Amino acid sequence: MPERWRGLERFVIVETGFGLGLNFLATWQCWRDDPQACGHLHFVSFERHPLSGADLAVVQRRWPELAEPAGQLQRQWPAPNAGAHRLQFEGERVLLTLHFGDAAELLQQHAAGIHGDAFFLDGFAPAKNPALWSPHILKALAKSAAPGATLATWTVAAAVRQGLSAAGFAVTKAPGFGTKREMLRGVRRQSAQDGKETCNNPLDR
Numbered sequence: 001m002p003e004r005w006r007g008l009e010r011f012v013i014v015e016t017g018f019g020l021g022l023n024f025l026a027t028w029q030c031w032r033d034d035p036q037a038c039g040h041l042h043f044v045s046f047e048r049h050p051l052s053g054a055d056l057a058v059v060q061r062r063w064p065e066l067a068e069p070a071g072q073l074q075r076q077w078p079a080p081n082a083g084a085h086r087l088q089f090e091g092e093r094v095l096l097t098l099h100f101g102d103a104a105e106l107l108q109q110h111a112a113g114i115h116g117d118a119f120f121l122d123g124f125a126p127a128k129n130p131a132l133w134s135p136h137i138l139k140a141l142a143k144s145a146a147p148g149a150t151l152a153t154w155t156v157a158a159a160v161r162q163g164l165s166a167a168g169f170a171v172t173k174a175p176g177f178g179t180k181r182e183m184l185r186g187v188r189r190q191s192a193q194d195g196k197e198t199c200n201n202p203l204d205r
């Protein structure tokens with residue numbers, strides 16, 4: 001992320017599957033450690049089955065290196081009620097918008113106003129949760145993407161590659177991490193409509 005957000009006033013990251021919050025915490029810590037970080041970081045995440053605050057606190061203890069930001073997150077963690085929840089950190093310079101509910105429905109509702117610069121696709125495996133990798137959702141992600149937006153995901157399943165390509169992303173395999181041999185990266189291809197569309201600033205939503 002540092003190479004992507006440097007020199008920008010704001011940077012928007014969209015995630016499918018908040019889970020334990022590790023992507024958000026690691027990104028926030030990276031933003032803190034970067035003296036050239038963007039002025040404002042907005043992290044937008046969708047989660048159908050959010051943890052309770054108590055459970056979140058228990059599982060996040062496994063990563064003591066993230067204890068300080070995790071503690072801040074836990075103190076603001078909302079009740080797992082359906083809808084949008086806005087959390088603010090770092091004097092409102094870091095925003096976390098949590099959408100609790102079905103990602104397919106919520107992305108359709110909010111796509112036009114998100115204007116995402118980067119996407120973390122981190123749901124369960126396509127074989128276990130095919131709905132989260134459906135062409136319907138991938139097209140909604142493309143609709144919510146700013147020109148030149150990037151994406152990353154651990155899965156390299158053929159159906160995901162084909163779906164992302166059809167939705168307007170140019171995707172390539174890259175070296176994986178941990179026990180993963182490969183992962184997937186992508187960039188939103190520019191369309192004829194990019195110069196005609198005006199997206200709302202998600203920081204104002």
